[in-house]
Amino acid sequence: MSILKVTRRVPPGPRNQSISELGEVDVSESSINGIGAMKFTDEEDCGFFGPSSNIAFMRYISQVIAKASPHREPTLSPSPLQREYSRMISVAKSRPPSRGAESGAENSIPSPAVNIYALPSEERTWNLIQQYFYKTGQLLPFIHEPSFCETYFQMKREKFSKVCRIWLGLLNIVLAIAASLLTKGEIPTEKRIQESNVYYQRANGLCDRDSRRNASLEIVQYLLILGQYLQGTQNSVQAWAAHGLAISAAYQLGLHSPDANRGFRSLKCEIRKRTWFGCMLSLTPETESHPTLDGSFFTAAIKLYAILYNVLESCYGANLGIEVSTSSIDAISGILEGQRRLDEWRLQQLPSPGLRVWDNPVSREDIEKMDAGSVIHHRFNVILYVRYNNLRILVHRRCLESLLDSFQTQETMVTSETRLLQHMRLDSVASCVESAVSIISTVFNMSSGSGWRREFLDAWNYSLYYTFNAALVIFGSLIVASKERDRNPSAWTMICHSRPYIDTATETLRQIDSGNPVVERRQAYLSQLSVILDPLS
Numbered sequence: 375m376s377i378l379k380v381t382r383r384v385p386p387g388p389r390n391q392s393i394s395e396l397g398e399v400d401v402s403e404s405s406i407n408g409i410g411a412m413k414f415t416d417e418e419d420c421g422f423f424g425p426s427s428n429i430a431f432m433r434y435i436s437q438v439i440a441k442a443s444p445h446r447e448p449t450l451s452p453s454p455l456q457r458e459y460s461r462m463i464s465v466a467k468s469r470p471p472s473r474g475a476e477s478g479a480e481n482s483i484p485s486p487a488v489n490i491y492a493l494p495s496e497e498r499t500w501n502l503i504q505q506y507f508y509k510t511g512q513l514l515p516f517i518h519e520p521s522f523c524e525t526y527f528q529m530k531r532e533k534f535s536k537v538c539r540i541w542l543g544l545l546n547i548v549l550a551i552a553a554s555l556l557t558k559g560e561i562p563t564e565k566r567i568q569e570s571n572v573y574y575q576r577a578n579g580l581c582d583r584d585s586r587r588n589a590s591l592e593i594v595q596y597l598l599i600l601g602q603y604l605q606g607t608q609n610s611v612q613a614w615a616a617h618g619l620a621i622s623a624a625y626q627l628g629l630h631s632p633d634a635n636r637g638f639r640s641l642k643c644e645i646r647k648r649t650w651f652g653c654m655l656s657l658t659p660e661t662e663s664h665p666t667l668d669g670s671f672f673t674a675a676i677k678l679y680a681i682l683y684n685v686l687e688s689c690y691g692a693n694l695g696i697e698v699s700t701s702s703i704d705a706i707s708g709i710l711e712g713q714r715r716l717d718e719w720r721l722q723q724l725p726s727p728g729l730r731v732w733d734n735p736v737s738r739e740d741i742e743k744m745d746a747g748s749v750i751h752h753r754f755n756v757i758l759y760v761r762y763n764n765l766r767i768l769v770h771r772r773c774l775e776s777l778l779d780s781f782q783t784q785e786t787m788v789t790s791e792t793r794l795l796q797h798m799r800l801d802s803v804a805s806c807v808e809s810a811v812s813i814i815s816t817v818f819n820m821s822s823g824s825g826w827r828r829e830f831l832d833a834w835n836y837s838l839y840y841t842f843n844a845a846l847v848i849f850g851s852l853i854v855a856s857k858e859r860d861r862n863p864s865a866w867t868m869i870c871h872s873r874p875y876i877d878t879a880t881e882t883l884r885q886i887d888s889g890n891p892v893v894e895r896r897q898a899y900l901s902q903l904s905v906i907l908d909p910l911s
Contacts, residue, residue, distance in 0.1 A: 424693035426686055426768060428843050434778045435846065438853050439906065441781060488572060490579035491542075496530065499549065506552040510602065510833065512668045512750065513675075513757065516648040517548075517595055518641065540588075543581030544596045549573040551603045555833050563889035574603060589626040591649060597623065598652045606835035606892065621653045629653070651676055670727030671754040677723055678758070682765055685712045689772050702795050705772060709802060712769035720762060729755055731762050735815035741827055749829055756830040760816060763809035764840050767847055773802035774847065777854045800858075800865055807851050807872050810844035814879045817841050821885035834887045841886070842896045845879035848872045849903050876904050 423429045493499055503526065507519045526545065529537055550573035556566055581596050597620035604613040628634030629650040635643045651672075686693045688708035720731050728751075732740075736756065744752045777799060817840065820831045831837050851869050859866035883897040 424686075424690065424695060426690040426693050428839070428846060431771065431775070431843075431846055431850070434775050435850055435853070435903075438778050438781050438850070488575045488579065490576045492576070493534075493545075494549070499526075499545075502549045502552040503545075505556065506548045509555055509829075510551055510599075512753075513671070513832070514598070514602070514652055515668050515672055516598065516645065516652040518645050521641075521645075522548075538592075539580055540590060540592045540596070543577045543579075544592050544599075546573045546577035546580065547596055547599045547603060550577060551599055554603060554606055563887060567890070570603075589623040591627065591629075591646065594620050594623045594627065594629065594649055594653070598649070602833075606833070617653070624650055624653045648672070667728070667750060667754065670729060671758070674719075674724055674727060674729055674758060675761070677719055678761060678765065681712070681715045681719060682768070684715060685765065685769055688712065689769065705776075706795065706798050709769055709772060713766070713805075716762065716766060716769065724758070729758060731755075731759050735812045736819060737815075738819045738823075741819055741823060741830075744827065744830070746826055749826055753830045756816065756820065757832045760813055760832065760837075760840050763812045764843065766809040767806050767813075767843065770802035770805045771847065773799040774806055774850055774854065777803065777858075778850055781854070781857060803851050803854065804868060806847045807869050810847045810851075811872055811875050813840050813844040814848075814875045814882060818878050818882040818885070821882055834890070835892070837886050838883060838893055838896060841879050841882050842900070845876050845900050845903075848875055848879075849907060852907060873907070876900060876907065880904065 494502075503523065507517075507522075511517060511519060525541060550570045553566055553570035553573060561569075577596070577600070581593065597616045601613040601616040601620065604616060624630060627646075629646050635646050638646060685708075689705070689712060724730060732755075736759070817831065817837050820828065821837070832840075852873060855866045855869045859870065880897055880900045883893050883900065887893045
């Protein structure tokens with residue numbers, strides 16, 4: 375373990391300043407003051423996630439289950455499914471790191487005071503740095519790898535005698551996310567979570583105050599990676615706060631301004647630009663195409679996020695949760711426009727940098743044919759394929775929600791207009807199910823593999839989100855099919871045949887990261903949905 379001499383950017387404090395004052399990582403804080411002892415209770419806050427979120431869609435499912443089971447006797451205690459649903463939509467405010475580990479381990483023991491100036495062995499540090507740039511650094515390339523590594527090597531050459539505090543915090547959050555994303559089998563899940571949490575606490579202790587007071591490029595990069603890290607913890611809602619601070623600091627630095635960026639040399643200008651796009655992935659860059667594959671992927675991903683931005687605006691009221699009176703025809707028009715943009719991206723924009731989206735789910739046979747020499751290229755294609763299908767679900771999910779919303783309504787007079795709308799809604803539900811099956815099949819086949827082929831998937835928390843969302847969509851579609859299939863059995867055949875994929879999704883979550891409590895909670899929820907599905911359908 376190395377202990378560093380840190381160069382501080384803030385005015386020095388008293389000579390007897392303790393480590394706990396520099397970073398809020400000390401569990402020995404006393405709650406005693408001049409008045410007496412104060413005891414704090416846990417604070418809870420129900421977060422707002424917007425109508426496009428899984429949480430919002432789960433409310434539709436919960437309401438439909440309640441409506442579809444009127445014969446059940448009311449009980450005083452909530453069902454296991456209702457309790458699990460309540461746990462997942464109630465977001466607990468996190469305590470400061472000093473009060474316990476903010477890792478994915480729900481029952482982890484609070485860490486003792488962490489030395490924020492320590493680092494793991496040089497071998498472990500370098501291994502995690504390489505892991506970061508092999509995975510996250512390729513997908514979000516806003517940190518320049520040669521420059522970052524040279525700073526680390528210089529720190530080693532100087533015997534760790536002079537280190538910038540903010541850069542050390544950036545290094546620790548890089549180590550934290552690299553450790554949290556280690557592939558299955560490399561290290562036990564519990565140990566991996568504990569290790570990554572130590573790095574997170576060190577990073578937080580080094581950068582927490584500066585992230586709110588001082589703006590620098592390193593602070594923006596630190597906050598962006600912090601947001602990515604928090605998405606894989608029990609306190610994932612904190613990712614919003616970190617991302618908001620990153621955007622605020624980026625504006626202060628002028629990262630959004632082409633005029634400001636032109637004042638820097640080409641490399642620094644490109645780093646500033648990429649960091650800004652890391653903050654605002656909903657914008658489309660007006661830049662020249664990058665000659666490298668990771669640049670091509672980044673450009674393709676940003677263009678896909680630009681479509682996401684338009685879909686959220688046209689189909690979900692910009693995710694603001696404001697009641698907007700939209701006619702059925704206008705809603706269908708928004709869906710058709712979203713699908714048109716997706717088709718254009720897939721068929722015209724995406725092939726130009728040599729990337730593609732497959733027509734069918736990636737089978738095990740397809741995986742076996744992939745060669746080890748093109749792992750990065752295959753990974754980019756797999757990730758874009760899953761993200762494309764996830765966005766396709768979001769485009770068409772509004773129709774599924776409207777059908778769930780009217781699940782128990784009385785029959786209305788069928789006109790030519792309502793008949794057309796019913797047909798278009800069925801097509802949208804079929805599109806949802808088709809993409810959901812594609813996601814579950816692909817992630818299942820990838821996660822059941824071993825060795826380097828598991829590297830094709832996105833980070834485990836992203837794979838968790840995509841798979842869980844796909845399973846919810848299939849469940850909702852099957853609920854609708856239970857009511858609608860009697861009118862037109864052949865039209866709902868494909869949707870009814872998707873039933874096994876909910877069980878496949880449950881198994882997929884187990885394969886993604888067995889032993890991770892964040893994953894296990896979603897796995898338990900899907901298992902309960904599977905149990906109640908057959909009687910309802």
